[in-house]
Amino acid sequence: MKKYILAAAIAAMTATAGMAADGNTEPNDTVLSVETVYRVVVTESPEGLNVNLKGCGEDSTYTASYSVPYESNTTIKSHQNFATPMGLYSARAKGCDDMVCILRDLHAGFTGAVGAPDAMDTQMGKSFELGIGELVAYQHNFGRSSRNAFSVGVGINWRNYRMTGMNRFDMVDDGVVVTDYPDDVVACYSRIKVFSLAFPISYYYNSPVRMLGKSTLAFKLSGILNYNSHASMQTRYDLADGTKVKENYDKIGQHKFSIDVRLSVRIAPGVGLYFTYSPYHVLKSSHGSPQFSTISTGISIGGL
Numbered sequence: 637m638k639k640y641i642l643a644a645a646i647a648a649m650t651a652t653a654g655m656a657a658d659g660n661t662e663p664n665d666t667v668l669s670v671e672t673v674y675r676v677v678v679t680e681s682p683e684g685l686n687v688n689l690k691g692c693g694e695d696s697t698y699t700a701s702y703s704v705p706y707e708s709n710t711t712i713k714s715h716q717n718f719a720t721p722m723g724l725y726s727a728r729a730k731g732c733d734d735m736v737c738i739l740r741d742l743h744a745g746f747t748g749a750v751g752a753p754d755a756m757d758t759q760m761g762k763s764f765e766l767g768i769g770e771l772v773a774y775q776h777n778f779g780r781s782s783r784n785a786f787s788v789g790v791g792i793n794w795r796n797y798r799m800t801g802m803n804r805f806d807m808v809d810d811g812v813v814v815t816d817y818p819d820d821v822v823a824c825y826s827r828i829k830v831f832s833l834a835f836p837i838s839y840y841y842n843s844p845v846r847m848l849g850k851s852t853l854a855f856k857l858s859g860i861l862n863y864n865s866h867a868s869m870q871t872r873y874d875l876a877d878g879t880k881v882k883e884n885y886d887k888i889g890q891h892k893f894s895i896d897v898r899l900s901v902r903i904a905p906g907v908g909l910y911f912t913y914s915p916y917h918v919l920k921s922s923h924g925s926p927q928f929s930t931i932s933t934g935i936s937i938g939g940l
Contacts, residue, residue, distance in 0.1 A: 670700065672850075675782055691781045734776050737787070741769025741900075743910060745934015747795050749918075752928035755814045757801045763827075765912075765932045767793035769836060769858075769939055785840040793834050793862065795930065797918070798827040804871045807885045811923025817873055821881075824872035830890055830918060832862040836898075840940065847903055854902035854940045862894045862914075889920045896930075902940035910936050 675690040684705040692698040744767075748760040773789025799805070804826035806815050817823050838858040845853040867890035871883045894916035902908040912932045919925035 734774070737770055737773040737775055737789070739768065739771060739938075740773060740789075741791070741936050741939030743767055743769060743934055743936040743939065745910065745912075745932050747797060748931045749797050749928040750931055753814060753926050755803050756799065756926050756928070757803060758797045758799050762800055762825075763796055763798045765793065765795045765934060767791060767834070769834070769936070773836075775840075783842045785842075787836075787838045787840070789836055789838075791834040791836060793832045794829070795832075795932065796827045796829045797928075798825055800825050804873075805869050806871070806883075807869065807888065809923060810889065812869065812888055812919055812925040814926055820876045822874040824874065826871040827869070828888065828918070829868050829870070830864055831866040832864045832894075834896075835861040835863075849905045851902060851905040854908075856898075856900040856908075856940055858896075858898040858900070860896040860898060860912075862896060864890050864892055864894060867918075889923055889925055890918060891916060891920060894918075900936055900939055906938050906940075908936045908940045910934060910939070 670689060670692050673689050673692055677688045677690070679686045679688070684703055686701065686703045689698070689700040692700075743765070745765045746760045747763040747765045749756065749758045749763070752758060769791045770787070770789035771791050773787045775785050775787035777785045800823070802817060802823060803814050804817055804823070805828060806813050812828070836858045837860075838856050840854065840856050842854045843852055847853050866886075867888050869883075869885040869888050873881055875881060894914055896912050896914045898910055898912040900908045900910040910933065912930070914930040917927045917929060919927065921927055
């Protein structure tokens, strides 16, 4: 992305410098071409524009500077729009150390129930997780070559815990129980679904180690506070005469708040792997509901 920022800034300056007072435009020349710049600072003053580059490739000590003075009748217009896979970013401020991120970290994976009773035979390969880690977030970059960053944001997450065997979820006295299907029916599935509003606090580290494509190895460690606003239960089975039955229950007694710990690793441009552990039980124990925690793992897009 920084390559595009640099290219746009230099293109704007060379185009401005090439405009004479009579309105004629001269062909632009390539002033400077640098890839994988760590930091680009564009400074504007009444005298002109100045671009300072810091760090290039694996050389964190690289610096370069380019200036273009303004003509007396120069008019300056600019437009900034930055994008990465599944993410739109605002222009940075405070010396390129701060940024606002929108729609970042689309993730999809498999969910497992840790510590569940034996009768609750949920299968991780058939239980899923979908979410957007950050609908909007604020990120601050710091450290040498801005390899480190902190961010806070808000996102959404959806998980289900699915059984496809001979047991099902049911509601008894306002509590969830695991029981058999009725006699002479064909079982389809039984699942619990939880929707959450997520508030992640994350630390990023971008290493110089090369990965697939032109990306580098990066890590993100997040602590996530979840507000579990909705949970439901659904069971489907077919009677002996072919009648299809669907049982739905809301207000199944989920814990309203929980905390996740997530580790994400970038392996290719815009693509990463993640692992999440939530030590909190999904359901309250007050009505005898089965007690289990959550692990999940999958792929994230645009999260690093």
